[in-house]
Each structure stands twice: as C-alpha cells, then as structure tokens.
Amino acid sequence: MERLGRFGLRSNQDRPTICVPIVKDYWVIIELPSCSSVSVGSLESVVIRKFYFQVCSAEMIDPLNLPFKSALIIAHPGHELRVHHWLEMARPIVLVLTxxxxxxxKPRLASxxxxxxxxxxxxxxxxxxxxxxxxxSALLDQEVSVFQQVLDSxxxxxxQEEIDLVAGDSLEGxxxxxxxxxxxxxxxxxxxxxxxxxxxxxxxxxxxxLPSRCLGAQRGASIRLPLDETAWQRKWNAAQGYPELAVEIEKAVATLGKEEFKVEWLHPADGAAGLADLPGGTPFYEQHGERRCQExxxxxxxxxxxxxxxxxQALWRRATGSLR
Incomplete structure (x- = not known):
C-alpha cells in the first residue's frame, strides 16, 4: 500500500481508493478516477466521484501512523449530546459559538x-x-463584520490544527x-x-x-454509528446530567423514543446550501418570532x-469571491 499524507491508498481493481480513518476501525473509502498513480499534488485537483462509509479491518491501515483530526463546531452548548459516542471515539476539538x-x-457552558x-x-x-x-442583535443590525471575524478565527x-473532518449543526430553519x-x-x-x-x-x-434525517442529496455517504448498550448508557447518563436541557431532552425522547438516539449520524454537508433559498418555505424561527412579538x-x-x-451570502463571498 502506498501512503499519501494523512491518507492511505490501496488499489481497487483498476481504480485507486483512499481509506480515510474517521475513528477506530471506521473508515471512509473514497474512490478516485482511474489513473496509474496519485500524488499529493494531483489529489488536490482530482474530482472525487464517490465516497461511502463502511467498517474495515485494522489490518488495512495502521491508525497509529495515520492520525485523523476532527473538529466539532456547534452553535450552542448541549448540541454535542446528539453525537456523544462520536465525541468519545473521535475526541475532536470543540468550538461553541454561544x-x-x-x-x-443563564449560560450553560459548564455542563x-x-x-x-x-x-x-x-x-x-x-x-x-x-x-x-x-x-x-448582530443579525438584526446586519453587523456582518462581527461574523466575518468569527469566520476568520x-x-x-x-x-493551524490541521483538521481533516468537521462536524456541526445542520441547516434546518x-x-x-x-x-x-x-x-x-x-x-x-x-x-x-x-x-x-x-x-x-x-x-x-x-x-x-430524527437523527437519521439527511437534508442533502448524499444520504449514501452518511456516517452511521450504532451504539452498544454501554455506549448508550454513557450517552443517556450525560443527557440526564445536563439539567439546563432536561425539558428539551424529555420532549425529544417522548416524541421520537430512545431507540432513535441509539444510532448517531453524520451527513455530508452541502457547502452552498441555503444561499439562494431555504427548503420548506417560511422557517420556523420566523413563525416563532412573530408569536413572540405578538406576546x-x-x-x-x-x-x-x-x-x-x-x-x-456575505460569508460565502468572503470564502469564494462570488456566489455560485
């Protein structure tokens, strides 16, 4: 097997594939276009045609020699509970916006x-x-510079941390x-x-x-992490030990049932989603805001x-120089 930076290469008949470690014994397999060899330079420009998640044996790649760094980026403390087992396995660096x-x-960062x-x-x-x-207030006053500074940071x-995988909140309206x-x-x-x-x-x-609900078109590329009973108990104990979210957790479990939270999902994000419009019509936060204004x-x-x-759109322009 030829090594390539943080990734490992193996041949798949006449197509090379990159085995990307997510967590212990779990890998993303990325199939590349046919070519005799793949270098770091060509990988930067190659078009990834297909990737999917599966479990592979540890013999395929030595995870100790292929460190894979992850980050979790969330808007509010408490969101990490949705991916508690992935948190245990990937041990990401966590950014929390608020x-x-x-x-x-009443801040809840301590929990x-x-x-x-x-x-x-x-x-x-x-x-x-x-x-x-x-x-x-920054949103209402269109203080774009405030969010641009966050983007730059x-x-x-x-x-600086050489992060390979980012997971975070979905675009849900x-x-x-x-x-x-x-x-x-x-x-x-x-x-x-x-x-x-x-x-x-x-x-x-x-x-x-539902945690399994994929808002994008690439459901087949989602990462699925089933929890065994021990992992589920740790997750449930963590949720029960988060007093500030007790009402929300009780409501979610009553509505969906515990079984839905015994499998964790990470779905491929569409970078340009929500720039032109939001699916589903008027977002919930507008409807909720109108009620609160009336009250x-x-x-x-x-x-x-x-x-x-x-x-x-301003953030995307800062990243790309244009809207696509």
Missing part, C-alpha cells in the same frame, strides 16, 4: 465542559464567545443561530481548502427531529430574506 444563555440569560472532559474531547479557541442576545483554527453556525462552517471549510489545497470532509447532524417578548422578527440570507 454560551447558551438564551432568553433567560458541556464536563461532557468534553469525560469523553476526551477538548475546548477550542472559540468557546461561548457570544450570548444569544448578541448574535440576534474559525478558518485560522482549522488550518429552526433557530437562526444554528443556521448561522452552519454557514460559518461551510465558508470556513471552503476557505481552508482554497488556501491550503487540502481536502476536508464536512458533515452535519440535525438537531430537530410582547420580541421587538423585531429575525427573517431569512432580510437578515439571514444577506449574511450567509
């Missing part, structure tokens, strides 16, 4: 910090940098901060690839509804067309 203070102005310590993950340089109120982090986090991730990954020529894997996971809680509604879309 402190999770919400409308009650997430405890989970990271227990799983072997670690905090990154962006960790509770904003309150939810600050994100909302995120990009620098991914480059449920919470504007969740969606902004996804736009930031997509722009940062694009910037890293353009600046370094490295291929980065970009995954998301839903925070609302006198909010003064103004955050809207996709007026507030979120212009910011998303």
């Amino acid at each position: 402190d999770g203070s919400g409308s009650v102005n 997430t910090t405890s989970i990271l310590k227990a799983t072997g993950a670690r905090c990154g340089q962006i960790y509770g940098s904003f309150s939810d109120a600050r994100v909302y 995120m990009t620098s982090f991914l480059i 449920y919470n504007p901060t969740h969606d902004i986090c996804r736009y930031l991730i997509n722009a940062a990954v694009e910037l890293v690839q353009r600046k370094t020529g490295r291929v980065m894997l970009n995954y998301d996971f839903p925070l609302v509804g 006198g809680v909010y003064e103004e509604v955050i809207r996709y067309q007026q507030h979120v879309k212009p910011l998303a």
Whole structure:
C-alpha cells in the first residue's frame, strides 16, 4: 500500500481508493478516477466521484501512523449530546459559538465542559464567545463584520490544527443561530481548502427531529454509528446530567423514543446550501418570532430574506469571491 499524507491508498481493481480513518476501525473509502498513480499534488485537483462509509479491518491501515483530526463546531452548548459516542471515539476539538444563555440569560457552558472532559474531547479557541442576545442583535443590525471575524478565527483554527473532518449543526430553519453556525462552517471549510489545497470532509447532524434525517442529496455517504448498550448508557447518563436541557431532552425522547438516539449520524454537508433559498418555505424561527412579538417578548422578527440570507451570502463571498 502506498501512503499519501494523512491518507492511505490501496488499489481497487483498476481504480485507486483512499481509506480515510474517521475513528477506530471506521473508515471512509473514497474512490478516485482511474489513473496509474496519485500524488499529493494531483489529489488536490482530482474530482472525487464517490465516497461511502463502511467498517474495515485494522489490518488495512495502521491508525497509529495515520492520525485523523476532527473538529466539532456547534452553535450552542448541549448540541454535542446528539453525537456523544462520536465525541468519545473521535475526541475532536470543540468550538461553541454561544454560551447558551438564551432568553433567560443563564449560560450553560459548564455542563458541556464536563461532557468534553469525560469523553476526551477538548475546548477550542472559540468557546461561548457570544450570548444569544448578541448574535440576534448582530443579525438584526446586519453587523456582518462581527461574523466575518468569527469566520476568520474559525478558518485560522482549522488550518493551524490541521483538521481533516468537521462536524456541526445542520441547516434546518429552526433557530437562526444554528443556521448561522452552519454557514460559518461551510465558508470556513471552503476557505481552508482554497488556501491550503487540502481536502476536508464536512458533515452535519440535525438537531430537530430524527437523527437519521439527511437534508442533502448524499444520504449514501452518511456516517452511521450504532451504539452498544454501554455506549448508550454513557450517552443517556450525560443527557440526564445536563439539567439546563432536561425539558428539551424529555420532549425529544417522548416524541421520537430512545431507540432513535441509539444510532448517531453524520451527513455530508452541502457547502452552498441555503444561499439562494431555504427548503420548506417560511422557517420556523420566523413563525416563532412573530408569536413572540405578538406576546410582547420580541421587538423585531429575525427573517431569512432580510437578515439571514444577506449574511450567509456575505460569508460565502468572503470564502469564494462570488456566489455560485
């Protein structure tokens, strides 16, 4: 087997494939176009036709000689519970955009910090940098520079740490901060690839509804991590030990059942998703905002067309120089 940087190459009949380690004994197999040999330089420009997730034997590649660095980037503390077992296995560096203070102005970072310590993950340089109120005000006032600074910091982090795989919040139209986090991730990954020529894997996971729900078109390339009973018990204990999310966790389990959370999913993210429009019509956060305005809680509604879309496009332009 020929080695290629962080990746391992093996031949698959007349096509080379790259075996990319995700976590112990789990690999992404990327099939490349037919060619006699693949170099680091050609890999940077090669078109990846197909990749899929499967379990391979440890004999195929020595994981100790192929370190694979991951990052988890989330909008709010607590989102890591959706991928708790992956957190244990990949031990990513974790970035958290806000402190999770919400409308009650009570930060919940401490609970997430405890989970990271227990799983072997670690905090990154962006960790509770904003309150939810600050994100909302920056969105409403279109303070694009605030988010551009976050994008620049995120990009620098991914480059300096040589991150190979990023996982984070899905674009769901449920919470504007969740969606902004996804736009930031997509722009940062694009910037890293353009600046370094490295291929980065970009995954998301839903925070609302079924964990298996894939919002993109590449369901076949999703990473599926089933939990055994021991891993599930650790995940459940972590959830039960997160008092600030007790109501949300109880509601999710009552609606979907525990079995749905015994398999974790990471889905391939579409970097340009949500730049022109959001699927599903009016996002939930607009409907919720309108109700809260009627109740006198909010003064103004955050809207996709007026507030979120212009910011998303500005971030993408910063990453690419254009909209595609």
